[in-house]
Amino acid sequence: MISTMGRLWATVRPIRVRLFLGLLSALAASIVALLIPQVLEGMVNRLDAEATSATVLTAGAVVLGLGLVEASLIWLRRIFAVSPATMTEKDMRVGFYAKVQHMPVAFHDHWGSGQLLSRSMTDINLIRRWVAFGMIMVVASAVTIVVGVLLLFRSSALLAAIFLAAAAPVTLISYRFSRRYHALSRLSQDQNGDLATTIEQSVQGIRVLKAFGRGPTALEQFSGQADDLRRTEVRKADAMARFDMAMFMLPELALGVALFVGLHETAAGEMNVGRLASYFATATLVIGPTRMLGQLLGMAVNASTALERHYEVMDEDNPITSPEPATPLDPARIRGEVRLQGVRFRYPDAPDRVRDVVAGADLQIRPGETMALVGVTGCGKSTLLQLVPRLYDVTGGRITIDGIDVRDMSLDDLRTITAVAFEDATLFSDSVRSNVLLGADRNLAPADREELLRLALDTADAGFAYALPRGVDTRIGEEGMSLSGGQRQRLALARAIAARPAVLLLDDPLSALDTRTEEVVTERLRRVLAGTTTLIVAHRTSTVSLADRVALMDEGRIVAVGTHDELLATSARYRYVLTDQEQEALHNRDIAAVAGERGTPARSWPRHRPRILGRQERIRPTTTTPTAPPPAKADPPTARRRPTTSSECCPLKRTGSRGGVRCDCSAPC
Numbered sequence: 001m002i003s004t005m006g007r008l009w010a011t012v013r014p015i016r017v018r019l020f021l022g023l024l025s026a027l028a029a030s031i032v033a034l035l036i037p038q039v040l041e042g043m044v045n046r047l048d049a050e051a052t053s054a055t056v057l058t059a060g061a062v063v064l065g066l067g068l069v070e071a072s073l074i075w076l077r078r079i080f081a082v083s084p085a086t087m088t089e090k091d092m093r094v095g096f097y098a099k100v101q102h103m104p105v106a107f108h109d110h111w112g113s114g115q116l117l118s119r120s121m122t123d124i125n126l127i128r129r130w131v132a133f134g135m136i137m138v139v140a141s142a143v144t145i146v147v148g149v150l151l152l153f154r155s156s157a158l159l160a161a162i163f164l165a166a167a168a169p170v171t172l173i174s175y176r177f178s179r180r181y182h183a184l185s186r187l188s189q190d191q192n193g194d195l196a197t198t199i200e201q202s203v204q205g206i207r208v209l210k211a212f213g214r215g216p217t218a219l220e221q222f223s224g225q226a227d228d229l230r231r232t233e234v235r236k237a238d239a240m241a242r243f244d245m246a247m248f249m250l251p252e253l254a255l256g257v258a259l260f261v262g263l264h265e266t267a268a269g270e271m272n273v274g275r276l277a278s279y280f281a282t283a284t285l286v287i288g289p290t291r292m293l294g295q296l297l298g299m300a301v302n303a304s305t306a307l308e309r310h311y312e313v314m315d316e317d318n319p320i321t322s323p324e325p326a327t328p329l330d331p332a333r334i335r336g337e338v339r340l341q342g343v344r345f346r347y348p349d350a351p352d353r354v355r356d357v358v359a360g361a362d363l364q365i366r367p368g369e370t371m372a373l374v375g376v377t378g379c380g381k382s383t384l385l386q387l388v389p390r391l392y393d394v395t396g397g398r399i400t401i402d403g404i405d406v407r408d409m410s411l412d413d414l415r416t417i418t419a420v421a422f423e424d425a426t427l428f429s430d431s432v433r434s435n436v437l438l439g440a441d442r443n444l445a446p447a448d449r450e451e452l453l454r455l456a457l458d459t460a461d462a463g464f465a466y467a468l469p470r471g472v473d474t475r476i477g478e479e480g481m482s483l484s485g486g487q488r489q490r491l492a493l494a495r496a497i498a499a500r501p502a503v504l505l506l507d508d509p510l511s512a513l514d515t516r517t518e519e520v521v522t523e524r525l526r527r528v529l530a531g532t533t534t535l536i537v538a539h540r541t542s543t544v545s546l547a548d549r550v551a552l553m554d555e556g557r558i559v560a561v562g563t564h565d566e567l568l569a570t571s572a573r574y575r576y577v578l579t580d581q582e583q584e585a586l587h588n589r590d591i592a593a594v595a596g597e598r599g600t601p602a603r604s605w606p607r608h609r610p611r612i613l614g615r616q617e618r619i620r621p622t623t624t625t626p627t628a629p630p631p632a633k634a635d636p637p638t639a640r641r642r643p644t645t646s647s648e649c650c651p652l653k654r655t656g657s658r659g660g661v662r663c664d665c666s667a668p669c
C-alpha cells in the first residue's frame, strides 16, 4: 500500500504546490479549532473571580472570530485541493484511455470491457476523492491528534495518559482492519467490473437473448453476480461497522474514565475547573479526527486498491509498437506486393495442447491482385488477415509489403497503407460521414472528401445513407443499432474503400447482404478493386468470383493457390470447402435473420446443395461446371455443421446423384 501511494505521489507532481497549500489551510483550521478550548479555559477560570460582562463578551467574540477563521480556512482547503484533484482525475482518465487505445488486440481479448470501464470511471473517481480530501485530511487529522494530545498533557498528565491508553488497541485494530478491508475492497471492485462486463454484453447481445428467450436465464446469472457483490459489500460494511464501533467506544471509554478521575481531582483541589473544561473541550476536538482516521483508513484502502487496479492496466507491456527507427516509406508509392513467408501464429492465451493457428503459411499476392482466402471454418483465415496490419504480431516467419517487413514499418505508415473491413461491422455512434471517412486522408480538400464519400457509398451500395433523415450527417445509433446488419456491413465496407489503401483486407465483407445487393456490390467492387492489392476472406462462391486467384487454407497453411476454375478442376478439398461453406453461410444467415442480427430476411433451409459456379459462369450464367465431389479428406470438419435430417436429403435421394456426385444420406449433407 505504501509503495502504491508512493507512485500516486509521483502522479500528482504537477499539483503538489496546490495540495501543499490545501494541507496548510487544513492544518491551520485544526490549530484554530484547538485554540478555542484554551480561550474557554481562561474564561471559566475567571468566572468566579474577576468576571465582567466585558470579559464574557470578549471571550465570546474571540471564540466567534476563531470559528469564522476556521470556517474560512476549511473553505480555502477545498479551493486549493478540489480543482487540481479534478485535473489529476482527468489526466489519469485520459492517460488510461490512451493506454487502452494503444494496446494491441490481444490485450482486449484478455481484458473484459466492464473491467476497463470500472477502472476508468469508478477507480479513478475513488483516487480523485483520496487526493482531494483523504490525503490532506489524514495529515491534518494526525497533526490535530498529536497537538491535541500535547494540550491534553498540559491540562493534566494523568488524564492525558488515560486518553492515550485507548490509543494502543486502536492501533492494533486499525492494522487488522486495513488488511481485511483491503482484500474485501479488491474483491468488491473486481466484482463491480465483472458486473459492468455482464451488463455491457447483455446490452450488446439483447437481440440474441430475446430471440432465444434467454432473458430470464441471463437475469438469473446477473442476479447471482449482483448478489455476490451485495454480499461483499455487506462484509465490507460489517468490517467497517466493527471498526467504527471500536473507534467510537475506546475514546468514549477513555473520556468516561477521565471524567471520573478528573472530577475526583477537581474535588480534591488538585485541578482547577478551567483546566478540566479545557481538557474535555480539547478531548472532544481530538476524538473527531481520531474517528475520522478510521474512515480515512477505509478511504486509503479503497484508493490504494483502485490505484493497484489502475497501474495493473497502465503497466501492461505493449509488444506491438513502431520500431525505432522505422524504415522510411512513402505510402503513396507503395505498390502493394504482399508476401507471407513461413508465417506462424498462436494466440497468447492458447493452451499448450492447441497447435498454432497459422502454422507456416506461404503466400505471394501480386501488386493490384485480388486474392480470395478460402478454408473451412476455424482454419485461421481471419487470424491470418489480421497479421498483415499487425493487429497481432506473427510468432514466426514474416510478412512483407513491397519487400519491407511490416514490423520494420512505423505503425502509422502500416495502417495508412492497409485497411480492413471485418465481417462483424463495428460502427461508432457518430454521423455516417464520420464513420465512412474514418480512415480517409485528412488532407483532402472538402470537395474531394465529398467525392470520396460518394464513391465509397456507391461502391458498397450504401446509397441508403443519403435517404436517412439528415442524409450522411445522420448520427448512427449506438453500435449502429438503428441500421440493419446488411446496412452496417455496407457502411463498414465503404469505410475500408474510402481509406484508399494500397492493401485492402476484407473479412467476408458481403456475408450479411442479400443476393441482389451482393451482386451489385460485387460488380462495383471488382471495378474499384482494380489496382488495389486485396486479400478477401471468402465463404461463398459469389465472393470468390471477385478474386483473380484463390488461396486455399487448411490447418494453418496455404495448401493450394490458383484461379477459381483451376482449383475447382484440380482440388477436391477446394470443392468440398466451397460446398460446405455455402451451406454454412446460408445456415448462419438464417439464424442471424431469426435473431434479428442481420438485415436479411430469414429464408427456408435449402433442400439441395447450392451449385458452385466458376467465375466465368457468374458472368455468363448459361455455362455449367461440375458440382462438388465429396471431400478428399477422410475426416472433414463438421463441428459447426447443421445436422441433416433424412427429409432434407430427400430431393437428392430421389435423383440419387447431382452432377455425377452420389449423395450419401447416411452422412450429413
Ligand SMILES: Nc1ncnc2c1ncn2[C@@H]1O[C@H](COP(=O)(O)OP(=O)(O)OP(=O)(O)O)[C@@H](O)[C@H]1O
Binding pocket: 109, 347, 349, 350, 357, 375, 376, 377, 378, 379, 380, 381, 382, 383, 384
Ligand atoms: N482472440 C482469440 N483468442 C484465442 N483463440 C482465438 C481467437 N480468435 C480466434 N481464435 C481461434 O483461432 C482459430 C482460428 O480462428 P479464425 O477466426 O481465424 O478462423 P476462420 O478461418 O476465420 O473461421 P471462420 O471461417 O469461421 O471465420 C479458431 O480455432 C479460434 O477458436
